[in-house]
Amino acid sequence: MHDTKQLITIKGTRDGLTLFIDDTCSFDEAFKELREKLLANQPQKKEPCVPVTIKLGNRFLREEEKDSLSNLIKEENRFTIQSIESEVIAKSEALSLMEDSEVKTINRIVRSGQVLEVTGDLLLIGDVNPGGSVISTGNIYIMGSLHGVAHAGVKGDRSAIIAASYMNPSQLRIAEYISRAPDYESDGVYMECGLIDEEQDKIIIDRLQVLAHRRKSINRFERRINNG
Amino acid sequence: MGEAIVITSGKGGVGKTTTTANIGTALALMEKKVCLIDTDIGLRNLDVVMGLENRIIYDIVDVIQERCKLKQALIKDKRFDYLSLLPAAQTSDKTAVTPDGMKKIIKELKQEYDYIIIDCPAGIEQGFQNAIAGADRAIVVTTPEKSSVRDADRIIGLLEKEDIEPPSLVVNRIRNHMMKSGDMLDIDEIVQILSINLIGVVLDDDEVIKASNHGEPIALQSKPKASIAYRNIARRILGETVPLQSLEDESGMFQKVKRFFGMRGN
Numbered sequence: 001m002h003d004t005k006q007l008i009t010i011k012g013t014r015d016g017l018t019l020f021i022d023d024t025c026s027f028d029e030a031f032k033e034l035r036e037k038l039l040a041n042q043p044q045k046k047e048p049c050v051p052v053t054i055k056l057g058n059r060f061l062r063e064e065e066k067d068s069l070s071n072l073i074k075e076e077n078r079f080t081i082q083s084i085e086s087e088v089i090a091k092s093e094a095l096s097l098m099e100d101s102e103v104k105t106i107n108r109i110v111r112s113g114q115v116l117e118v119t120g121d122l123l124l125i126g127d128v129n130p131g132g133s134v135i136s137t138g139n140i141y142i143m144g145s146l147h148g149v150a151h152a153g154v155k156g157d158r159s160a161i162i163a164a165s166y167m168n169p170s171q172l173r174i175a176e177y178i179s180r181a182p183d184y185e186s187d188g189v190y191m192e193c194g195l196i197d198e199e200q201d202k203i204i205i206d207r208l209q210v211l212a213h214r215r216k217s218i219n220r221f222e223r224r225i226n227n228g
Numbered sequence: 229m230g231e232a233i234v235i236t237s238g239k240g241g242v243g244k245t246t247t248t249a250n251i252g253t254a255l256a257l258m259e260k261k262v263c264l265i266d267t268d269i270g271l272r273n274l275d276v277v278m279g280l281e282n283r284i285i286y287d288i289v290d291v292i293q294e295r296c297k298l299k300q301a302l303i304k305d306k307r308f309d310y311l312s313l314l315p316a317a318q319t320s321d322k323t324a325v326t327p328d329g330m331k332k333i334i335k336e337l338k339q340e341y342d343y344i345i346i347d348c349p350a351g352i353e354q355g356f357q358n359a360i361a362g363a364d365r366a367i368v369v370t371t372p373e374k375s376s377v378r379d380a381d382r383i384i385g386l387l388e389k390e391d392i393e394p395p396s397l398v399v400n401r402i403r404n405h406m407m408k409s410g411d412m413l414d415i416d417e418i419v420q421i422l423s424i425n426l427i428g429v430v431l432d433d434d435e436v437i438k439a440s441n442h443g444e445p446i447a448l449q450s451k452p453k454a455s456i457a458y459r460n461i462a463r464r465i466l467g468e469t470v471p472l473q474s475l476e477d478e479s480g481m482f483q484k485v486k487r488f489f490g491m492r493g494n
């Protein structure tokens with residue numbers, strides 16, 4: 001008697017609603033039940049938009065399924081989707097996640113006019129000279145002097161950081177943020193890092209020690225797995 | 229078998245031609261057989277600095293286009309029996325010279341000469357590619373200015389992609405008072421950034437310009453510091469260990485610079 005079993009469970013939390021979708025039934029069944037639930041539950045008056053987190057358990061959704069699910073929920077503007085979380089991911093996604101979080105170790109000088117670009121984190125053993133640039137989708141660690149341009153999180157990861165033994169860059173870029181050196185001549189700093197400070201909404205430079213509490217997990221793989 | 233050394237810089241006017249003429253002259257003074265090649269097509273200078281301008285009959289493009297034999301185009305120096313110059317063309321089409329053409333000429337010259345010194349044009353285009361094509365090693369010239377060091381760095385990056393020994397560095401036109409006051413990069417900083425072997429430092433000296441104007445490279449004189457600097461570069465090319473001469477009366481810079489020689493075990 002399967003209609004005694006709830007396929008959709010909704011829980012209210014401080015941050016909105018969490019929607020658990022049973023992971024043993026078919027997607028169509030779950031979809032149908034969700035639609036009925038939403039219809040039965042029409043609001044009386046205009047209520048503010050409620051954020052929804054969807055937990056899929058061990059269910060894997062294809063992109064089209066994800067789309068129709070979010071379209072259904074967003075219909076009539078009663079809800080916004082905060083995230084769709086699943087315990088399982090596709091193999092291809094896992095591989096690209098791994099590629100994306102690997103540390104690429106490179107041992108050279110990046111000279112004027114040269115661009116060194118990697119997927120994942122970059123560990124450069126050597127200097128970035130004035131006019132040279134290093135770019136990565138993840139963090140950038142430089143065991144050497146950074147005189148040129150470093151761009152971390154180039155695909156939009158704002159939690160990426162840039163660390164260098166000697167930091168005297170002409171520009172630091174993280175995700176879509178840019179900060180540049182002052183117009184006056186200035187000496188660099190030793191053992192510091194650049195990161196985005198959400199409150200000030202800009203890139204700040206601080207001692208390496210602050211990373212321990214500002215970026216608890218510098219391991220991108222864990223971060224990505226946990227945060228989706 | 230001789231060795232071919234290209235003198236290059238990226239930035240123009242930093243002293244490539246002057247360095248070529250003086251290193252060549254200094255090597256000739258040490259009884260080496262030397263051939264200088266000017267690859268700055270359309271802006272030839274080396275013949276003027278060497279005082280050989282009015283002896284030119286054929287040039288490098290004539291050789292490449294087989295209008296003459298290589299031997300016919302070589303101009304013998306007026307002071308040394310074994311110093312020759314292969315002049316650049318002044319009017320012909322630049323595209324006539326190719327990396328392969330250069331390699332062929334250099335290969336032939338190596339049979340007879342100990343050193344072939346190639347004066348490279350400014351820039352990183354075709355002329356640069358031609359100049360480095362047949363070279364076994366490179367000397368990069370810079371002045372103590374940011375823009376010049378930046379271009380030298382660019383050139384070193386390009387040279388690293390070639391099948392050629394790691395380049396050495398000449399810092400030219402040093403002015404002691406400006407370096408002391410911090411208005412010029414000091415040698416320490418330059419070597420740190422470029423991180424290649426320093427093979428010589430040459431003072432800025434009006435005598436260099438005067439000598440070039442008379443077609444008598446300063447290396448022919450025995451007294452001026454700039455001359456000694458060029459002669460020392462020549463000795464280092466031959467593999468001698470020569471400490472950098474004191475550029476100032478106090479020991480400040482000398483000490484600093486010496487460290488780099490020690491470190492890299494020149």
Ligand SMILES: Nc1ncnc2c1ncn2[C@@H]1O[C@H](COP(=O)(O)OP(=O)(O)OP(=O)(O)O)[C@@H](O)[C@H]1O
Nearest residue numbers: 240241242243244245246350401431432433436437
């Ligand atoms: N050590 C020096 N002291 C004083 N003047 C110098 C010194 N070295 C070079 N010069 C002068 O600087 C000018 C440029 O030098 P040079 O022609 O050798 O440079 P270049 O790099 O060959 O230039 P280009 O890129 O145009 O070929 C010349 O007038 C030369 O006499």
Ligand SMILES: [Mg+2]
Nearest residue numbers: 244245268273
């Ligand atoms: Mg020149």
